[in-house]
Amino acid sequence: MNIILASTSTLFGGTYLAYLKEEIVNLFKGMEEIIFIPFARPGGISHEEYTEKAKQFFAGIQINVRGLHEFDDQAKAIQEAKGYFTGGGNTFLLAKTLHEMDLMAVLKHEIQNGKAYLGCSAGSNIGGLNMKTTNDMPIVYPASFECMGLVPFNLNPHYLDPNPDLKHNGETRETRIMEFLTQNDTKVIGLREGNWIRRIGNCITTEGTEPTRVFEKNKQPYEIAPGTVL
Amino acid sequence: MNIILASTSTLFGGTYLAYLKEEIVNLFKGMEEIIFIPFARPGGISHEEYTEKAKQFFAGIQINVRGLHEFDDQAKAIQEAKGYFTGGGNTFLLAKTLHEMDLMAVLKHEIQNGKAYLGCSAGSNIGGLNMKTTNDMPIVYPASFECMGLVPFNLNPHYLDPNPDLKHNGETRETRIMEFLTQNDTKVIGLREGNWIRRIGNCITTEGTEPTRVFEKNKQPYEIAPGTVL
Incomplete structure (x- = not known):
C-alpha cells in the first residue's frame, strides 16, 4: 500500500495542505490526475466548492483533480483512477455517503492493491478499522x-491534550478514548495536528x-x- | 410532563448534583424511591458503582435509589416506578442499551404520562428528538x-463557546451544530454548564x-x- 493518513489538512496559521506538500508530491509521483472525495462537506459546503479547494492546491503541483461526485458511475471512476484524496469534514456524513453508494469496499480494494491514498481528518478516520474514535458530531x-x-x-485525528485550565466538565479526549477501550479491543492512534501515518507496503510509521x-x-x-x- | 434536562451533573469545583439540589427536591416531591438508569457508564465504570454514586446524593434528600440493572423485568420496573434519573456518560452506549432492551419507548410513555424525569448530559440528550447533537464519541x-x-x-449539553486562543483546527461546537443544521431541520438548544431545561406540563423554560x-x-x-x- 501507499498511503498517508493525516491528522489535519491545515496547520494553525498555515494554508491548505502546505505542511504536507513534499509528502504529497512523493505519494502521487508520476500521476497526472487523482480523484477527490468531497463527501465529508466541512461546514456543509457543496461538493463543487470543496472540490475546487482541492483543485487549487493540486494545480500548484501539476496534478489535475476531479471530484468523485462528477462521475455517473462512481465505482468505475474509482477503479480507473490512480490515486485518491479524501478531505476532512464530518465523518458520519462521509461514511454514510460511501456506504449508501457501496463505494467504501470498492475504494478499499483499489488501495489495498497499491493505489495511492491521502486522507485528512475524516478522510483518515475511514482509513482505520472503524469510525468509533472520530471526534465528529x-x-x-x-x-x-x-x-x-x-x-x-x-485513528483519533486532531488529538488534543487535556487543558488543565478549562473550567468545564465535558470529557477530555483521553477520557473518551479510554471509554472506547472499555467497549472495544482496538488500538487507537491519537494523531496530534502536524502528524500523519505513512504506510508504504507493509511498513507503517508515524511522521510529523x-x-x-x-x-x-x-x-x-x-x-x-x-x-x-x- | 415533569422533567429536568440538565447540561451537567457537576459544576466545576462543585460536588455531584449539588447545584441542582433544590430543583431535584421539588421534581421528586413526595417520592420515597426512584429508579436510576446507569447505562451511560462514564469512564466505563460499572452499573453498580455508578448507581452507588447516585444513591449517595439521593440519601441526603431522603430518597431511595434502585439501579435499573438490578431488576429482572426492567420494563415492568419502569412502569411501576414514580420517577427516574438518567446519569451522564456516553450517549451512544446509553441509547444502544435502551434500544436493545426495548426500554426507550417504555420510559418515554411513562414520562409523557406525568412521571418525573431527571436527565444529566447523556441523560438529557435522550430527552431530545434524537441524539445527533451529542458531543460523545x-x-x-x-x-x-x-x-x-x-x-x-x-439538546447540546456542555455547550462550549469557541476559544479564540486555541491553536487547533478541530471544529468548534458551533461549527458542528451548524453542520447538523445543513442535514437536519431541528432546533438545537446549546445548554451551557449551569443551565437546565425545565418542563412542567406544556411549559418549557430554560433555567440556570x-x-x-x-x-x-x-x-x-x-x-x-x-x-x-x-
Whole structure:
C-alpha cells in the first residue's frame, strides 16, 4: 500500500495542505490526475466548492483533480483512477455517503492493491478499522461504523491534550478514548495536528513534528516519537 | 410532563448534583424511591458503582435509589416506578442499551404520562428528538439515533463557546451544530454548564445561571435569558 493518513489538512496559521506538500508530491509521483472525495462537506459546503479547494492546491503541483461526485458511475471512476484524496469534514456524513453508494469496499480494494491514498481528518478516520474514535458530531446515521481498515488500528485525528485550565466538565479526549477501550479491543492512534501515518507496503510509521499518543486496552497510554514503526 | 434536562451533573469545583439540589427536591416531591438508569457508564465504570454514586446524593434528600440493572423485568420496573434519573456518560452506549432492551419507548410513555424525569448530559440528550447533537464519541453502534422527544428540539449539553486562543483546527461546537443544521431541520438548544431545561406540563423554560444559545436552520444563532419560555 501507499498511503498517508493525516491528522489535519491545515496547520494553525498555515494554508491548505502546505505542511504536507513534499509528502504529497512523493505519494502521487508520476500521476497526472487523482480523484477527490468531497463527501465529508466541512461546514456543509457543496461538493463543487470543496472540490475546487482541492483543485487549487493540486494545480500548484501539476496534478489535475476531479471530484468523485462528477462521475455517473462512481465505482468505475474509482477503479480507473490512480490515486485518491479524501478531505476532512464530518465523518458520519462521509461514511454514510460511501456506504449508501457501496463505494467504501470498492475504494478499499483499489488501495489495498497499491493505489495511492491521502486522507485528512475524516478522510483518515475511514482509513482505520472503524469510525468509533472520530471526534465528529453524529449529524446523520450511517448504515455502519465499519471503515476500510487500511491500517490495523483506529485513528483519533486532531488529538488534543487535556487543558488543565478549562473550567468545564465535558470529557477530555483521553477520557473518551479510554471509554472506547472499555467497549472495544482496538488500538487507537491519537494523531496530534502536524502528524500523519505513512504506510508504504507493509511498513507503517508515524511522521510529523509531534510525538504520537497510543492507547491500548488495559494499558496506560504511551507516547512514540516521529518515525516510529507501528 | 415533569422533567429536568440538565447540561451537567457537576459544576466545576462543585460536588455531584449539588447545584441542582433544590430543583431535584421539588421534581421528586413526595417520592420515597426512584429508579436510576446507569447505562451511560462514564469512564466505563460499572452499573453498580455508578448507581452507588447516585444513591449517595439521593440519601441526603431522603430518597431511595434502585439501579435499573438490578431488576429482572426492567420494563415492568419502569412502569411501576414514580420517577427516574438518567446519569451522564456516553450517549451512544446509553441509547444502544435502551434500544436493545426495548426500554426507550417504555420510559418515554411513562414520562409523557406525568412521571418525573431527571436527565444529566447523556441523560438529557435522550430527552431530545434524537441524539445527533451529542458531543460523545461513537464508541458503540446503536440500533437508532432516535430518542424520547420529551421536548420538541435537540439538546447540546456542555455547550462550549469557541476559544479564540486555541491553536487547533478541530471544529468548534458551533461549527458542528451548524453542520447538523445543513442535514437536519431541528432546533438545537446549546445548554451551557449551569443551565437546565425545565418542563412542567406544556411549559418549557430554560433555567440556570447562563444565557442559552439557540440554533435553527437558516438563522443566525441567538441567545435567550434564563427563565425564557421555549
